[in-house]
Amino acid sequence: MADKLYDLVVIGGGPGGYVAAIRAAQLGMTTAxxxxxxxxxxxxLNVGCIPSKALLQSxxxxxxxxxxxxxxxxxxxxxxxxxxxxMGRKNKIVSDLxxxxxxxxxxxxxxxxxxxxxxxxxxxxxxxSDDGGTQTLKTQKIxxxxxxxxxxxxxxATDEKQIVTSTGALDLSDPPKKMVVIxxxxxxxxxxxxxxxxxxxxxxxxxxxxVLPGMDGEICKQAKRVFSKQGLKFKLNSKVTQAxxxxxxxxxxxEPAKGGAAEELRADIVLVxxxxxxxxxxxxxxxxxxxxxxxxxxxxxxxxxxxxxxxxAIGDCxxxxxxxxxxxxxxxxxxxxxxxxxxxxxYNLVPGVVYTWPEVAAVGRTEESLKADGIDYRVGKFPFSxxxxxxANGDTDGFVKILAETRNDRVLGxxxxxxxxxxxxxxxxxxxxxxxxxxxIARTCHAHPGVGEAVKEAALAVDGRAxxx
Ligand code: FAD
Ligand code: NAI
Numbered sequence: 001m002a003d004k005l006y007d008l009v010v011i012g013g014g015p016g017g018y019v020a021a022i023r024a025a026q027l028g029m030t031t032a033x034x035x036x037x038x039x040x041x042x043x044x045l046n047v048g049c050i051p052s053k054a055l056l057q058s059x060x061x062x063x064x065x066x067x068x069x070x071x072x073x074x075x076x077x078x079x080x081x082x083x084x085x086x087m088g089r090k091n092k093i094v095s096d097l098x099x100x101x102x103x104x105x106x107x108x109x110x111x112x113x114x115x116x117x118x119x120x121x122x123x124x125x126x127x128x129s130d131d132g133g134t135q136t137l138k139t140q141k142i143x144x145x146x147x148x149x150x151x152x153x154x155x156x157a158t159d160e161k162q163i164v165t166s167t168g169a170l171d172l173s174d175p176p177k178k179m180v181v182i183x184x185x186x187x188x189x190x191x192x193x194x195x196x197x198x199x200x201x202x203x204x205x206x207x208x209x210x211v212l213p214g215m216d217g218e219i220c221k222q223a224k225r226v227f228s229k230q231g232l233k234f235k236l237n238s239k240v241t242q243a244x245x246x247x248x249x250x251x252x253x254x255e256p257a258k259g260g261a262a263e264e265l266r267a268d269i270v271l272v273x274x275x276x277x278x279x280x281x282x283x284x285x286x287x288x289x290x291x292x293x294x295x296x297x298x299x300x301x302x303x304x305x306x307x308x309x310x311x312x313a314i315g316d317c318x319x320x321x322x323x324x325x326x327x328x329x330x331x332x333x334x335x336x337x338x339x340x341x342x343x344x345x346x347y348n349l350v351p352g353v354v355y356t357w358p359e360v361a362a363v364g365r366t367e368e369s370l371k372a373d374g375i376d377y378r379v380g381k382f383p384f385s386x387x388x389x390x391x392a393n394g395d396t397d398g399f400v401k402i403l404a405e406t407r408n409d410r411v412l413g414x415x416x417x418x419x420x421x422x423x424x425x426x427x428x429x430x431x432x433x434x435x436x437x438x439x440x441i442a443r444t445c446h447a448h449p450g451v452g453e454a455v456k457e458a459a460l461a462v463d464g465r466a467x468x469x
Contacts (some may be wrong), residue, residue, distance in 0.1 A: 004138070007024070007139070007141065008031045008139060008140065011117040011119075011125060011144050013035030014043055016047075016330055017050065017314075018041070018042075018105065018141070019164060020143055021335055022108045023332045023334040026108065027335060027341075033105060033110050033111070034113045034115060036116035038130075039102075040098050041097060041146055044324040050093060052191065052194075053354070054089065055090055055170065058090070059194045062079065071428045083173070083174065113135075119144075119283055120284065121288070122308055122310040124139070144298065145327070146283065147327075148277060148317065151276055153274055155270050157243075159245065162250050164269060164270070172195070175200045176268035177201065178267045179202045180267040182240050182272050182273065183205075183274040184236070186352075193227070197230075202295075204234050205239070206234065207274075208257070209237050211227070212225055214366075216362060216367055217367065219417050222399070223356075227359060234310070238254050238257055249266055249267060251266055259265065276316065278298065278317035279317065280299050285298070288308050288311070290306045292305040299318075300319075303469055318330070321347075326350045327401070330345060351428075357370050357419075358397050358418045360416070360421060361415075362413070362415045362416070364412050364414060380402045380462030381399050382454045382457035382461055384398050384399060387449075392449065393451075397418065398417035398419075399410060399416075400420065400454045401458060402414050402459055404437065420451050424451060
């Protein structure tokens with residue numbers, strides 16, 4: 001490898017990096033992918049999307065068996081939790097999938113270089129392996145895809161045992177009796193749901209006045225109601241200023257967000273989930289003069305090139321939502337542009353999904369943002385309680401909400417709280433990619449009985465002509 005000149009060296013083997021490497025190789029570029037953690041797939045496959053979804057699925061089945069199967073006339077003698085098996089299943093899914101990525105790199109003739117990369121200068125990547133060895137890769141172009149890490153909270157030092165980030169919360173050996181989650185965002189609600197279903201008393205402390213801030217306001221309100229009914233406790237407008245661990249648990253100091261009298265809470269486990277920040281430590285970006293903003297987010301132009309020619313960046317370490325599918329889109333388009341093709345990602349149309357049950361899914365504009373921009377819109381809503389498949393399945397919480405521009409009926413935003421919301425949002429994304437209208441969805445034949453019919457009914461409701469409500 002020492003004398004080889006690569007067309008592209010990608011630093012980071014997550015969904016941004018490995019996808020970019022494969023696409024670059026497909027386009028004929030000689031490519032290497034440098035990854036330090038010992039397995040490919042990044043945060044997403046190792047400690048993010050996949051293990052969390054495995055535990056969400058297992059815990060949902062456990063709660064369903066314990067609390068709801070009897071409603072179907074399915075009577076089980078006793079439902080017991082075997083957490084070690086649940087964790088083992090999750091770990092196997094992770095290792096199978098990360099191994100699958102290694103196979104894909106091989107298949108596409110991408111060199112997988114194990115170790116931590118840094119950039120001494122444009123055109124070179126130095127790789128330090130865990131056994132102390134180093135090597136230098138020479139390359140025409142470098143793509144930084146080093147992802148993100150949990151944002152620390154001052155006064156609340158994580159130890160991944162009692163005070164954990166999502167990584168520790170995916171690997172607890174017992175359900176804590178009491179768990180406090182700091183931050184009612186995506187991680188807080190997903191992992192809070194997992195442990196609540198497995199028997200923990202979960203309190204979620206949120207700085208703002210709502211759960212899932214940034215989502216459509218009506219969805220936030222209804223989601224909070226549904227999750228409260230499931231047993232999650234919420235303390236909104238509150239901040240944790242300190243957490244101290246001892247042998248018996250953790251003591252938290254909690255204050256009103258705007259200041260005021262503090263109170264103390266006890267918990268066995270505290271999950272800190274107040275957001276993520278780019279991870280670029282050790283790359284040598286400052287020395288190179290790569291421009292970043294004050295949060296460490298690498299600034300790139302429309303072709304994903306940083307301020308240093310020949311050095312590109314994608315995924316969680318550049319602006320935009322920190323989502324695996326967004327990182328993948330970045331990776332594909334960046335590789336295509338490097339190979340002389342054109343391409344772009346419409347960042348307004350990146351769907352966001354929260355994999356609780358019911359799920360929350362959204363794409364495009366919220367009602368609040370349309371109001372703020374003075375755009376005239378019409379709203380169509382349809383509740384899952386009026387959808388026959390949702391009723392047959394016993395999944396009647398939630399609704400579909402479509403926002404369409406008044407003057408031309410163009411769909412501007414779709415927000416769903418409900419069963420399989422994360423899958424049925426794909427229809428809305430496709431319609432919006434084509435610049436479609438609510439009428440296009442309303443006139444599309446949807447299979448019956450399906451939860452997707454709620455999307456069609458919401459589209460009909462934009463024009464005041466829903467049939468089933
Ligand atoms: P990453 O996946 O973080 O990959 C970066 C890789 O680079 C890492 O493997 C790291 O080890 C490596 N690296 C870093 N520095 C170096 C270096 N100097 N040299 C070599 N290697 C290096 N997103 C979704 O879309 N859906 C979900 O359901 C979802 N669930 C999530 C659940 C959790 C608990 C978490 C934490 C995140 C979740 N995400 C989800 C977000 C998603 O994981 C990220 O958006 C995505 O992984 C970003 O991809 P990336 O390639 O930019 O970075
Ligand atoms: P988040 O940004 O979704 O939520 C953080 C929450 O913490 C916000 O509600 C915020 O107001 C609150 N907060 C911030 N500071 C606080 C404080 N001091 N005290 C109390 N609350 C505070 O971040 P989260 O949940 O950590 O997830 C990080 C990112 O990971 C997400 O933004 C998303 O990009 C990605 N992710 C995506 C998933 C998915 O797509 N299903 C699942 C999990 C993570």
